[in-house]
Amino acid sequence: MVPISDDDFRPYTVETPPSSAPGSDVPTFDIPLNEPILERIDELTMSSWIRAFARDPVNAWEERIKPRSNAAASERIIAASLGQFKPASILLHGPHAWCGFVPRDCGRGQASLYYIGERHETNVFVDTFKELNFKNSDELAGLLHFLSGFHESSRLMSGAFYSAITEAEIITQEVVDEEFYGCNLKRDWNPCVAIYVSAGGDPLLVNRSGKVAWWEYGGPDIILDFCSSIEELAKRLAFYWQEAAVKYSAHQDTPSFDPYTSEESWPYQRS
Numbered sequence: 001m002v003p004i005s006d007d008d009f010r011p012y013t014v015e016t017p018p019s020s021a022p023g024s025d026v027p028t029f030d031i032p033l034n035e036p037i038l039e040r041i042d043e044l045t046m047s048s049w050i051r052a053f054a055r056d057p058v059n060a061w062e063e064r065i066k067p068r069s070n071a072a073a074s075e076r077i078i079a080a081s082l083g084q085f086k087p088a089s090i091l092l093h094g095p096h097a098w099c100g101f102v103p104r105d106c107g108r109g110q111a112s113l114y115y116i117g118e119r120h121e122t123n124v125f126v127d128t129f130k131e132l133n134f135k136n137s138d139e140l141a142g143l144l145h146f147l148s149g150f151h152e153s154s155r156l157m158s159g160a161f162y163s164a165i166t167e168a169e170i171i172t173q174e175v176v177d178e179e180f181y182g183c184n185l186k187r188d189w190n191p192c193v194a195i196y197v198s199a200g201g202d203p204l205l206v207n208r209s210g211k212v213a214w215w216e217y218g219g220p221d222i223i224l225d226f227c228s229s230i231e232e233l234a235k236r237l238a239f240y241w242q243e244a245a246v247k248y249s250a251h252q253d254t255p256s257f258d259p260y261t262s263e264e265s266w267p268y269q270r271s
Helices: 035-044 048-055 057-064 073-082 126-131 137-146 173-179 230-249 259-265
Strands: 027-030 085-093 096-103 114-117 192-197 203-207 212-215 223-227
Touching: 027 035, 035 048, 035 085, 048 057, 048 085, 048 096, 057 085, 057 096, 073 137, 073 230, 096 230, 126 137, 137 230, 212 230, 223 230
Parallel strands: none
Antiparallel strands: 027 085, 085 096, 096 114, 192 203, 203 212, 212 223
């Protein structure tokens, strides 16, 4: 990984006001920050993680994307992919905070491409996957823990990996029966877990064997087989982010990660 240097940034002045995400009241602050803005961030959030990020974004970013010493290949693939980006902004919403990032070759002034949250010490995913008897539960939990708080938009809605797995994200036939009468999950997808939801509302599912598929929203009996393993998912995410970084640097549209843009690169079977 090429170290990020001060040359990657241009000075931030107090005359430049904090930007605001279009259509929302979520405050964002461009990096690097001066003392008045740092004081303002201290007033707005109790997050020690984002406070440290505001004062030393380069080292904080390197620490945030560093894989664990015992990380599986999937986590290391994602960590290496995020190395092509640099921190660009800080986004605050209530008690929560995110770091926005852009491709390394972007100058200051472009809005952040993606956002990522704090990676907490406790992995909240492990117990859930073990209770559901998921294969490679440690690898899947480790990857989701690493991607905790990932969002494609400053609106902080869809286009995100879940920061925790609750009953709302555990998909069973009973859940489908309640919401979509007459539709059936294939046997090997009952149960499964939604780990990501696209900007269009399409969940990305993982089943007990470690297979990954899109659930095409509006057709819960249509499972779009996507990856055969968690490591393959990491590779495809890394490829997608690389393509998005190239387009973003060229000021081209970067579509969301969803079943439709995915199919352009990886055709899959509709069940």
